[in-house]
Structure formats: C-alpha cells, structure tokens
Amino acid sequence: MSGPRPVVLSGPSGAGKSTLLKRLMKDHEGVFGFSVSHTTRNPRPGEQDGKDYHFTTREVMQESIDEGEFIENAEFSGNLYGTSKAAVEDVRAKNLICILDVDIQGVRRIKKTDLNPIYISIQPPSMEILEKRLRDRQTETEESLQKRLEAARIDMELSKEPGVFDIVIINDDLEKAYEELKAILNEEIQKVQDTK
Numbered sequence: 001m002s003g004p005r006p007v008v009l010s011g012p013s014g015a016g017k018s019t020l021l022k023r024l025m026k027d028h029e030g031v032f033g034f035s036v037s038h039t040t041r042n043p044r045p046g047e048q049d050g051k052d053y054h055f056t057t058r059e060v061m062q063e064s065i066d067e068g069e070f071i072e073n074a075e076f077s078g079n080l081y082g083t084s085k086a087a088v089e090d091v092r093a094k095n096l097i098c099i100l101d102v103d104i105q106g107v108r109r110i111k112k113t114d115l116n117p118i119y120i121s122i123q124p125p126s127m128e129i130l131e132k133r134l135r136d137r138q139t140e141t142e143e144s145l146q147k148r149l150e151a152a153r154i155d156m157e158l159s160k161e162p163g164v165f166d167i168v169i170i171n172d173d174l175e176k177a178y179e180e181l182k183a184i185l186n187e188e189i190q191k192v193q194d195t196k
C-alpha cells in the first residue's frame with residue numbers, strides 16, 4: 001500500500017485515545033483522517049452517525065463481515081466493533097494519515113494484514129485512575145463499566161509484551177502524553193505537509 005503510514009491507536013477504554021486523537025486532528029487540519037468504525041453499541045449523547053461510528057445492528061454488521069467487507073472485527077464489552085475496508089480506503093484516497101482506534105484484538109488482527117501502521121498504545125497511569133475516568137465520563141452502566149475494566153486488565157498486561165506496540169504512552173499528564181504522541185508521528189506529519 002502507498003501513501004502515508006496509517007496509525008493504530010489502542011489501549012484500554014477510558015485511557016484517553018479519543019481525547020488525544022481529537023486534539024491531534026484539530027491541531028493538524030488536512031493531515032489526518034479518522035477511520036470510522038462500525039459498532040452495534042448505542043450512540044452516546046453528542047455522537048454522530050458516520051462521524052464517530054457507523055451505528056448499526058448485529059445482523060446487518062455480521063452480514064457485511066461475512067461478505068468480506070471488514071479488515072477486522074471484535075466483540076468488546078457485549079458489542080461488535082469493526083473496521084471496514086471502505087473506512088480505511090476513504091481516508092487513504094485523500095492521501096491523509098489514517099487513524100484507527102481499535103482494541104487489542106483489533107491490533108492482533110491488523111498485524112495479519114498488509115496495512116503496516118505505526119502501533120501506539122495509550123495506557124492509563126493505574127487501574128484506579130482509569131476507573132475514575134470511566135466513572136466521571138458517565139457513559140457506562142455499572143455492568144458495562146465492569147466489562148471494560150476487565151478488558152482493561154487484559155489490555156494492560158498484553159501491551160507490555162515486547163514487539164506488540166511501537167510505543168506505549170502513559171497518559172497521566174495530558175500535555176506530556178500529547179507531546180509524546182506528536183513526536184512519534186512527526187515524520188509522517190511532515191511528509192503529508194510537504195506534499196501540500
């Protein structure tokens with residue numbers, strides 16, 4: 001595949017991936033494009049269909065998966081999530097750096113493709129802080145929160161395995177985490193800006 005290298009942002013739910021990637025996209029207009037995933041979970045207040053996610057049903061999504069329309073898909077906290085081939089192609093056609101926000105299962109599946117992204121894990125400073133962030137966000141029921149914390153424990157262990165990620169960023173101080181993220185992406189950002 002040609003064009004700038006895509007970027008996979010992963011890490012536990014609540015670690016701060018969306019916060020960091022939204023800021024990155026806002027500060028670098030015309031450089032990044034978000035790969036809009038599909039999900040069967042319900043939209044949160046303020047989330048827009050087609051922008052944050054393609055919100056869909058399990059039946060419809062499973063049919064598309066069976067037809068080979070997805071690069072990867074995974075079950076997370078009782079819902080189905082996945083990256084369609086079209087989501088990535090839409091960004092790459094514009095010659096932008098494609099950002100994929102996926103869980104650890106997605107990372108493993110993407111590693112089996114020819115996408116060749118930069119793999120970045122965003123980690124919280126501790127489980128306690130992660131739980132506080134998720135509770136304060138007020139997007140989860142107690143049941144879905146517990147499922148996310150369980151998935152987070154697994155994610156935090158797996159992210160320590162050598163070779164899974166190019167960089168693991170601890171998102172304690174947001175400014176510092178953002179500077180680290182920009183630094184690792186600087187070369188790709190420069191390449192896109194130079195073509196403009």
Ligand SMILES: Nc1ncnc2c1ncn2[C@@H]1O[C@H](COP(=O)(O)OP(=O)(O)OP(=O)(O)O)[C@@H](O)[C@H]1O
Nearest residue numbers: 012013014015016017018019133137171172173174
């Ligand atoms: N460094 C930080 N310090 C304090 N709060 C933070 C920090 N980074 C993010 N947050 C807050 O933590 C909450 C979770 O962040 P965010 O929604 O970006 O996480 P996420 O990794 O994208 O989660 P999900 O995978 O569930 O979408 C948000 O309310 C956000 O404002």
Ligand SMILES: Nc1nc2c(ncn2[C@@H]2O[C@H](COP(=O)(O)O)[C@@H](O)[C@H]2O)c(=O)[nH]1
Nearest residue numbers: 013037073074076081082083101102103106
């Ligand atoms: N494997 C995939 N994981 C995805 C995808 N899109 C999002 N995600 C991950 O799901 C959880 C929960 O997200 P939320 O928006 O419900 O809080 C989070 O870890 C995301 O990274 C995807 O297409 N594939």
